[in-house]
Amino acid sequence: MKLSDNLDKGIWTVADKTLLLLYGFGVIVLVVNVLPRPEWGAFSLFQSIFLILCVLSDSIFLQPMVKFATEHEAEVPHVLAGGFNLYTVAIVASGFIIAAVASSLASIFTSPELGAMLAFLPLLVALSVFRNVGIRYLQIELQINAIFWVDLAFFGSILILTVLASALGMFHTAMDFLYLNMIGAALSSIVALFLCSKAFFSMPLLSVPRHEYRRMLVFAKYQAGTSALLTLQQWSDVLIVGFFYTPSEVAVYNAAKTIYRFLDAVREGATLLVVPMTSKLYTQRDFDGLSTLIEQLLFSAFVLLVPISFALAIGAPVLFRVLYQGQYDAGAVVFQIMILSGFTLPLALVGTNALIGMGKAKDLFLATLGAVATFFIASYFLVPRMASRGEALAVFISMTLLAFLQFFAMRKELNLSARGIMSRAQDARRFVSERGKSDKHSSSNKE
Numbered sequence: 001m002k003l004s005d006n007l008d009k010g011i012w013t014v015a016d017k018t019l020l021l022l023y024g025f026g027v028i029v030l031v032v033n034v035l036p037r038p039e040w041g042a043f044s045l046f047q048s049i050f051l052i053l054c055v056l057s058d059s060i061f062l063q064p065m066v067k068f069a070t071e072h073e074a075e076v077p078h079v080l081a082g083g084f085n086l087y088t089v090a091i092v093a094s095g096f097i098i099a100a101v102a103s104s105l106a107s108i109f110t111s112p113e114l115g116a117m118l119a120f121l122p123l124l125v126a127l128s129v130f131r132n133v134g135i136r137y138l139q140i141e142l143q144i145n146a147i148f149w150v151d152l153a154f155f156g157s158i159l160i161l162t163v164l165a166s167a168l169g170m171f172h173t174a175m176d177f178l179y180l181n182m183i184g185a186a187l188s189s190i191v192a193l194f195l196c197s198k199a200f201f202s203m204p205l206l207s208v209p210r211h212e213y214r215r216m217l218v219f220a221k222y223q224a225g226t227s228a229l230l231t232l233q234q235w236s237d238v239l240i241v242g243f244f245y246t247p248s249e250v251a252v253y254n255a256a257k258t259i260y261r262f263l264d265a266v267r268e269g270a271t272l273l274v275v276p277m278t279s280k281l282y283t284q285r286d287f288d289g290l291s292t293l294i295e296q297l298l299f300s301a302f303v304l305l306v307p308i309s310f311a312l313a314i315g316a317p318v319l320f321r322v323l324y325q326g327q328y329d330a331g332a333v334v335f336q337i338m339i340l341s342g343f344t345l346p347l348a349l350v351g352t353n354a355l356i357g358m359g360k361a362k363d364l365f366l367a368t369l370g371a372v373a374t375f376f377i378a379s380y381f382l383v384p385r386m387a388s389r390g391e392a393l394a395v396f397i398s399m400t401l402l403a404f405l406q407f408f409a410m411r412k413e414l415n416l417s418a419r420g421i422m423s424r425a426q427d428a429r430r431f432v433s434e435r436g437k438s439d440k441h442s443s444s445n446k447e
Helices: 003-032 037-071 075-101 104-108 112-118 121-140 142-168 174-195 197-201 210-244 247-260 262-284 287-323 331-343 344-356 362-385 388-413 418-446
Strands: none
Touching: 003 104, 003 142, 003 247, 003 262, 003 287, 037 075, 037 112, 037 121, 037 174, 037 210, 037 247, 037 262, 037 344, 075 104, 075 121, 075 210, 104 112, 104 174, 112 174, 112 247, 121 142, 121 174, 121 197, 121 362, 142 247, 174 197, 174 418, 210 247, 210 362, 210 388, 247 287, 247 331, 247 388, 262 287, 262 344, 287 331, 287 344, 331 388, 344 362
């Protein structure tokens, strides 16, 4: 399996994740620069809790669904129904539990606004169910173009509604932005229902064989632990800053993280393609092809991310001054520390999804456990002393450790090496050279 065989899917993946980047930019211009710091800080806390819930449930129940549906195509309806049932029950029940302790969480984070928003958490997660399950089903079918339209309905509608609400003088608080997110989630789920109507309406929800549930839950034994650790590492940072400091300091930290999240777009894009591709090759026992594919992915990711990370680190002060209009200049240094992880992120993003695709959940769990333990230890010592900068440094240290641990885990299974990754540079130069000669020859024939 070659990357060129999936070029059209790669283009749609880039388009889909560009939506996330545009949404992040729109949030900066339309939301962060409009809401008072305490309000933006409160929404940042709510968003972290919501994303922890969604990402954790997705990783535990929907990623196994993708793996088993890819490997056992004849059983897709039962696999989809089993994943849908487990995911829906888990995420909606968790939403109600968190809403029940909303007042306690508001007290812990000294944010009454957070308590008011958490009361709506069950509704928001319920409105997001068909969107999230639909995206994973489309991933199974490698219909990346359809995923683009589902995401466009979500991100696009929120931005348009935010512009309209601001123009009508109806956008002033974090709660206002939450209402717009709920509308966006509902519209996106409707689009997903339309695009996946055949799959959703043919699911045997009440007749899923027990072995399907058992297989998913057995796989989730390590997957659940890994997902919990990864999710906490990626999204608890905002909550840790909020635990030690006020929502205003959270606002500064999340201003930096909002820009840093472009790396999450790359990470999610990798998930869309890497898990199904590696799972299929590993199931076919095509280890040479899988090694080649992963080396190609690593080379491409390094070529893309290292120059971008370097440029962003250098230009961060100017970038923050322009985007945030001088309100969050202190976040530039926080961002510079975070973006250093971009130099090793290719190892982590390819490693995570490749190990999931190969079914090496235990190896992924152990690597993640070491990195996340390091993250919390570093946060405990650094955040009280350095505030947001300390948390950014904890993120950088843990992400770098995770990258190397996952690379070593992949090397246990596959013949990977730095030399093999660099050989892809020679393949790329050879391809460009041959393409140039071909174009030149074609031009000569026309003349």
